[in-house]
Amino acid sequence: MVEPMTATAEPRVLKHQVVRAQLDHLLDGMIEGDSFPSERDLAERFDVARETVRQALRELLLAGRIERRGRTTVVARPKVVQPLAMGSYTEAALAQGLTAGRIMVGWTDLVADELLAETLTIDVGAPVLQLERVLTTDGFRVGLETTRLPAHRYPGLADSFDYRSSLYAEIRRRGIAFTRTVDTIETTLPDAREAALLTVDTRTPMFLLNRISYDQNDVPIEQRRSLYRGDRMTFTTTMRA
């Protein structure tokens, strides 16, 4: 399928688009782990400047289609496809036959400021428990999850909870049912700390999901901030009339 030309397409832009289309076509014929041609080889093959190839390769890298392994570049594994759902990250991963893991970053005792108190419908100054974990899929770091819970509802949680397991399952065991979740989905760039925790470049676009979950009495259970690597994750949703 030929790309249409438009009034806004200048020669420099067009050349870049042609190279991107050729690289996409090349990638379609390759599988995960295949070694990808070098910048120099590609510049010669397509008869363009190395700078044009370099820009296109950088885009493929940030898009998670290729990855560096030492000095070579290989075709990256496909993105993890995750349904937008109320369930936990673990449940979604297991449903796809992937292993889900978690790496502890830390428990933090917070005190609710005005915004957090309003969000969790607790008093200003009430204790809040914050749990921060890195999410892994098949051993790869894909997300950073920060959960804030009203501490009085979960006595002993920080001592008894196995951080490698599902927090949703633990909350359900305490007799609390997830009946409604409200999510906002944004894109963002990671800050330096987040980039380090997720082993990405700070220029990699990320998903930022902010969720408030409500229980059977419509009381907020948690406020959750999930940062997912945009180069490794695709969300899906099916809607019906």
Add this chain to the structure above:
Amino acid sequence: MVEPMTATAEPRVLKHQVVRAQLDHLLDGMIEGDSFPSERDLAERFDVARETVRQALRELLLAGRIERRGRTTVVARPKVVQPLAMGSYTEAALAQGLTAGRIMVGWTDLVADELLAETLTIDVGAPVLQLERVLTTDGFRVGLETTRLPAHRYPGLADSFDYRSSLYAEIRRRGIAFTRTVDTIETTLPDAREAALLTVDTRTPMFLLNRISYDQNDVPIEQRRSLYRGDRMTFTTTMRA
């Protein structure tokens, strides 16, 4: 609320985080159009290097919280909040009291390659009509929408359709009902042409929604690619058990 310190937080990262937190706090007290202090003023006020302030300002700019107007920097308008829904872009905008507009980029006659034929369940080589439009909200460019339709189902469309109106409404008028949509949501960076059409920096994270819509007989209606400015758009979704 004090940011927690962790084992991975190095001094340089911490200083950047502190400046970001202070700028966020500053922004919380300002409204759209307020003029934002200069890089030099902020560096003096927080007693940090101008490079540290510059990095934090760049993040706020790409996040759509501040924007440049000539030589000054002002607080940006809040992001447009759009529910993830089956309806058209127009309907979602109107429901929020915003005006929705469209700028024509072009009609293109395509021929289905294998992938597109499979997606639209038409024959390889069958004619496909492609419509590309820039979406605007209250006059600002927020998205770029590329719709591909099996040409045989929509005779005369390119001649009769008013590109400023809703394509969904036009399709419904032809007796076709939208009964199911399947979306994937990714993050991406715009290429040079897309960045020019949406008046953004090529480093701005974007949403990429790919949709296939199905009719009452479960036949694909359209394949749609929507690129939304991540600095101007937030999606929301509410789920129930």
